[in-house]
Ligand SMILES: Nc1ncnc2c1ncn2[C@@H]1O[C@H](COP(=O)(O)O)[C@@H](O)[C@H]1OP(=O)(O)O
């Protein structure tokens with residue numbers, strides 16, 4: 001029997017249920033349902049409710065596994081968090097009791113009648129407080145990746161990955177706003193991507209049906225159109241433009257929020273995803289890249305930092321010092337890496353001259 005069959009089945013069903021939740025929250029979101037966290041990033045009732053849902057399912061499905069989740073319930077436990085807390089409990093329970101679909105298992109604590117009280121759901125959110133580490137099994141969850149995209153009604157993703165001994169082995173990414181067919185941008189939306197180490201990468205529809213094997217085609221550097229963040233504060237657009245110039249790339253970059261960029265790359269769009277640091281000392285988080293890495297590797301691509309080294313998922317909640325991320329098809333990764341290193345050297349040279 002293939003490895004991680006139960007985890008994969010769980011991941012697809014949990015992300016499907018979480019996407020239904022976030023999608024319905026978007027349509028109902030009102031003022032005062034968003035907070036600004038200490039690092040100035042937004043978090044909505046949707047982020048918290050989706051983490052409560054997935055962590056409570058994980059607790060029942062894999063009780064011994066650790067979880068590294070983006071959110072924690074500290075602000076919600078305060079008196080000032082009462083309004084948001086009540087709304088989150090309501091939304092999480094709506095998602096928990098929604099009818100069972102093919103692939104769901106009532107043993108995960110979902111389905112009609114499975115409501116939970118506030119204390120259990122806040123504890124479920126805080127199951128994501130694990131510090132990470134080098135050994136054993138741990139899941140990492142970004143309940144809404146690209147919260148800014150979510151608030152704009154653009155791209156965002158629900159991301160769940162299983163990491164074993166510091167290596168991501170399963171990646172599930174739900175993209176409720178991503179067109180099913182890239183050639184029909186105004187057509188049906190909502191995809192779930194699943195990849196398991198050594199077993200390939202697949203795109204499903206938003207119901208978790210109609211799996212389609214996906215892969216990155218062989219392309220030349222001239223055909224690249226870089227995938228990059230919408231937010232210039234998250235990755236340097238200017239640096240990417242210099243890399244594009246080095247490679248004689250003529251096509252404009254495609255900007256979108258969240259790990260939807262990894263998904264697009266994995267199904268053959270863009271050819272490369274560049275995420276170079278902006279120089280503010282930000283440390284990338286494991287939940288922002290674990291699922292994307294499995295997906296891209298299983299669709300025939302390569303993910304590295306700007307030194308050409310693998311990302312290290314064993315350092316804790318972050319990937320450590322930020323050397324940037326280059327994800328690309330096999331046929332172009334080494335060329336993009338070389339161009340990044342040349343652009344870096346030029347930048348360092350210019351800085352040295354400016355200081356001379
Ligand atoms: N300065 C930063 N550099 C890189 N990524 C960042 C920075 N600030 C926040 N992020 C994270 O980037 C991710 C979104 O990336 P993208 O731009 O590709 O959509 C979010 O998970 C966000 O974290 P957070 O969830 O805390 O807001």
Ligand SMILES: [Mg+2]
Pocket residue numbers: 041042043070144147
């Ligand atoms: Mg966030």
Ligand SMILES: [Mg+2]
Pocket residue numbers: 047070142143144145146147
């Ligand atoms: Mg998030």
Ligand SMILES: [Mg+2]
Pocket residue numbers: 142144145146287288
């Ligand atoms: Mg994120």
